[in-house]
Structure formats: C-alpha cells, structure tokens
Amino acid sequence: MKTVAEALVERAVGWRQGVVSQLHPVPHSLSDVDVEGWAAVPEPFATGGTSGGTSKVAAIAEALERHAAARAPLEIVTDGECWPLEHFSLHTVEQRVAPGYRYRKGYVDTRYTRAWTLPGNEPIRVPVGLVGLDAAHGLPATSSGLAAGPSTTSALLRAVQELVERDAFTTTWLHSIAPQRFAADLPHGAQAFDLTPAYSPHPVVAVAGSLPIAGKPRPTLGLACRATVAEAVRKAYEEWVQGTVFVEVWLARNGDQPVEDVTDFDKHAVYYATRPAEWDALPWFTGFETEPPRDAESRGTAAELTELVHALDRADVRLAYRELTTPELSAVGLxxxxxLSPDLAPLHSDHRWPHLGGRARELGWRYPHASPGVFPNPAPHPLG
Structure with a gap:
C-alpha cells in the first residue's frame, strides 16, 4: 500500500499538468545488476536534465529539486555581510584570465542573494549563480548541495552530506591520492574505498569497479556520505549500479569511440568506458586495505544534522543554506x-576547468596523513 507521501509525490508526474513530465523504469540487460532503477524527466523547459533513483519517489524527488532550483525566485541583495565569489573554491585568478575561460561573465557581473548561515542562522549574501540552476548568471550551475526531502531538516542533512562527499572525492582526485580500500563484500568485483575527511564524523564511501557487457568494460564509480558505513556503502553501490546502466545506454546512443573533450558530467561518466586501459592505470587502485571508517555517533535526522554541522563549524568550514521550496513542491509534501560553502570544493563538470581555487589545494586539514601525488590530477574524474 502506498504511503500518503508516495501518493502525493506521484501526483507531480504527468505530461499535461505535472512538474515531472515522464517517469519510466531504467532498462536492464542480462549483464546488469538486478536492482530497480527509475528515471524522472523534468518538464522540457526546465534546466537540470534527467534524474535517477532506485525508487519512484526518489527519482521524482530528484527531478523536483532541479525544478525548484530553476524556478524558485531569488532576490538580488546589495547590502549586508557577504561571502564574495572569490572566496569560493572554484577557479584561481590564473584560470580566470586564461583564454577561453567559460565562466568569465559570472566574475565580471556577480550578483548576490540572501542565504542563512549554519549553525548560526544569520543572514549572509552569497552569489546567486551558486544557489539556483540558472546558467544565465555565468557560473558553474550544478546540483551539488541541492536536496529535497519530506522536511527542511531532512533536506538540509542530505544537502550537507552531499557537499562533504563531493569535497572528499574532488580533493582526493585532484591530489592524485590512492584512497584506502576496505572489505565490504560487494558483488561483481566492486570495491569500497574510504574517503572520509578528518573534519567529518559521517563516513564517505566510494564504490568503484567495472561490470562488463558483451565483453566490453563499464568502469564507473558511486559516492555517498551517510551517518553509518552500511548506509554509505549501500547508497554508493546503488549509484555505481546506476552508473553501469548509464554507460551502456550512452554507448548505445553515441558509440564507443574514445571521448576526447570531457566538457560535461555525462562525458566524465563514460570517459573510461571508452578508454579502459586508462582506468586500469589510475593511481586510485593502488591504496592499501584497512578497516572501515567509523560510524557517526548520532542517529535520527535532526541529531545527525546537528552532529555534522557542528563538526564542520569546529573545523572552520562555513555553511549557508537557502530554502527553494516552490508551491508545487509544497503541494506534494516536499x-x-x-x-553551499566557500571552504568545500565542488566537483567540476568541465575537465578543462577543474576547481583549483579557494581551499582546494589545502590537504592537511582534510587528510593529514595522505601521500599526495600530482596536483592537479591530469586524468578526468569518472563521476557523472
């Protein structure tokens, strides 16, 4: 029997009046893991693209969060305390003056909107182009730190956890670190990696591996930050499974010629499927095996959020949030x-312009015992 929440959320789907125009199961072949997958497509005029999830509700919610980020009105504010765009861990001055820099407009004409700090709940001005999903502001518009949930508290928890997981992966990748592996008893040869930074009480786990189809490799990676290792492994594994299916669909549509210009997340996701020898040579897989990371101490949405936010605050990691709930989301209970945070590095979609600015180069407070390699890593990351 459907819950009230599920019934409300599914009302958002429909080609005539729905916010989400389509919901359909992800196709599987005999070479795929038997895990349910769904894709929800926002209305054609919205930014954000296709969203996926292992349940109908998760897929719809992910599409709705992109709808909200593209549609929520964001006022322009010119007075009050501010976190300048230059403080965010995006691009260095050297990158911004280089020929062909694609985000120059965002730095020339930066506008700010209101957000509120965590945990202090004080007003702060932040770049409006980093809050919504409007490419017209000229800044990298991604879904990192964007989340929807049945309550503001649950959405905040998932959004903060996503910032942490993306900072962890971006940092380890850019610094060419070989993360520690741990036994997770995953099927199909998938391996679990501990990416937990020193500042986070919540473990960060990556699951990586290749699931061949018709003899062709499908290397990909899943990533998650949760309060327990078991939850993080499960979520990262689900993302890995979704990634293998995406690779299959993309290759069927675009062919398996080696990807040359890695300029969006889709091409990042399939790059190593078209260049499998480069996947096998990555330093990522040379780390040693150790024990799994520790679980967080708190349980329950509010307690987990409080624990994580205060840990980041003690590490001098600034956080701010903005509610983006639109009337459509409110009507279906979401x-x-x-x-967003100036101190955490978001993942880049364009390999030509990795995020090297702000605190991206700082390794000691994140991974004090790590042995870094080449910075920045010349290899494209595999996360779509």
Missing amino acids: HCVRV
Whole structure:
C-alpha cells in the first residue's frame, strides 16, 4: 500500500499538468545488476536534465529539486555581510584570465542573494549563480548541495552530506591520492574505498569497479556520505549500479569511440568506458586495505544534522543554506534547499576547468596523513 507521501509525490508526474513530465523504469540487460532503477524527466523547459533513483519517489524527488532550483525566485541583495565569489573554491585568478575561460561573465557581473548561515542562522549574501540552476548568471550551475526531502531538516542533512562527499572525492582526485580500500563484500568485483575527511564524523564511501557487457568494460564509480558505513556503502553501490546502466545506454546512443573533450558530467561518466586501459592505470587502485571508517555517533535526522554541522563549524568550514521550496513542491509534501560553502570544493563538470581555487589545494586539514601525488590530477574524474 502506498504511503500518503508516495501518493502525493506521484501526483507531480504527468505530461499535461505535472512538474515531472515522464517517469519510466531504467532498462536492464542480462549483464546488469538486478536492482530497480527509475528515471524522472523534468518538464522540457526546465534546466537540470534527467534524474535517477532506485525508487519512484526518489527519482521524482530528484527531478523536483532541479525544478525548484530553476524556478524558485531569488532576490538580488546589495547590502549586508557577504561571502564574495572569490572566496569560493572554484577557479584561481590564473584560470580566470586564461583564454577561453567559460565562466568569465559570472566574475565580471556577480550578483548576490540572501542565504542563512549554519549553525548560526544569520543572514549572509552569497552569489546567486551558486544557489539556483540558472546558467544565465555565468557560473558553474550544478546540483551539488541541492536536496529535497519530506522536511527542511531532512533536506538540509542530505544537502550537507552531499557537499562533504563531493569535497572528499574532488580533493582526493585532484591530489592524485590512492584512497584506502576496505572489505565490504560487494558483488561483481566492486570495491569500497574510504574517503572520509578528518573534519567529518559521517563516513564517505566510494564504490568503484567495472561490470562488463558483451565483453566490453563499464568502469564507473558511486559516492555517498551517510551517518553509518552500511548506509554509505549501500547508497554508493546503488549509484555505481546506476552508473553501469548509464554507460551502456550512452554507448548505445553515441558509440564507443574514445571521448576526447570531457566538457560535461555525462562525458566524465563514460570517459573510461571508452578508454579502459586508462582506468586500469589510475593511481586510485593502488591504496592499501584497512578497516572501515567509523560510524557517526548520532542517529535520527535532526541529531545527525546537528552532529555534522557542528563538526564542520569546529573545523572552520562555513555553511549557508537557502530554502527553494516552490508551491508545487509544497503541494506534494516536499521541501527543497541549497547548501553551499566557500571552504568545500565542488566537483567540476568541465575537465578543462577543474576547481583549483579557494581551499582546494589545502590537504592537511582534510587528510593529514595522505601521500599526495600530482596536483592537479591530469586524468578526468569518472563521476557523472
């Protein structure tokens, strides 16, 4: 029997009046893992693209959060305390003056909107182009730190966890670190990696591996930050499974010629499927095996959020949030928030312009015992 929440959320789907125009199961072949997958497509005029999830509700919610980020009105604010765009861990001055820099407009004409700090809940001005999903502001518009949930608290927890997991992966990748592996008893040869930074009480786990189809490799990676290792492994494994299916669909549509210009997340996701020898040579797989990371101490949405936010605050990691819930989301019982931080590095979609600015180069407070390699890593990351 459907819950009230499920019934409300599914009302958002429909080609005539729905916010989500389509919901359909992800196709599987005999070479795929038997895990349910769904894709929800926002209305054609919205930014954000296709969203996926292992349940109908998760897929719809992910599409709705992109709708909200593209549609929520964001006022322009010119007075009050501010976190300047230059403080965010995006691009260095050297990158911004280089020929062909694609985000120059965002730095020339930066506008700001209101957000509120965590945990202090004080007003702060932040770049409006980092809050919504409007490419017209000229800044990297991604879904990192964007989350929807049945309450503002649950959405905030998932958004902060996503910032942490993306910072962890971006940092380890850019610094060419070989993360520690741990036994997780995963099927199909998938391996689990501990990416947990020193500042986070919530473990960060990556699951990586290749699931061949018709003899062709499908290397990909899943990533998750949760309060327990078991939850993080499960979520990262589900993302890995979804990634293998995406690779299959993309290759069927575009062919398996080696990807040359890695300029969006889709091409990042399939790059190593078209260049499998480069996947096998990555330093990522040379780390040693150790024990799994520790679980967080708190349980329950509010307690987990409090524990994580205060840990980041003690590490001098600034956080701010903005509620983006639109009337459409409210009508189906969902809340949407964006959380952003100048101190955490978001993942880049264009390999030509990795995020090297702000605190991206700082390794000691994240991984004090790591042995870094080449910075920045010349290899494209595999996360779509």
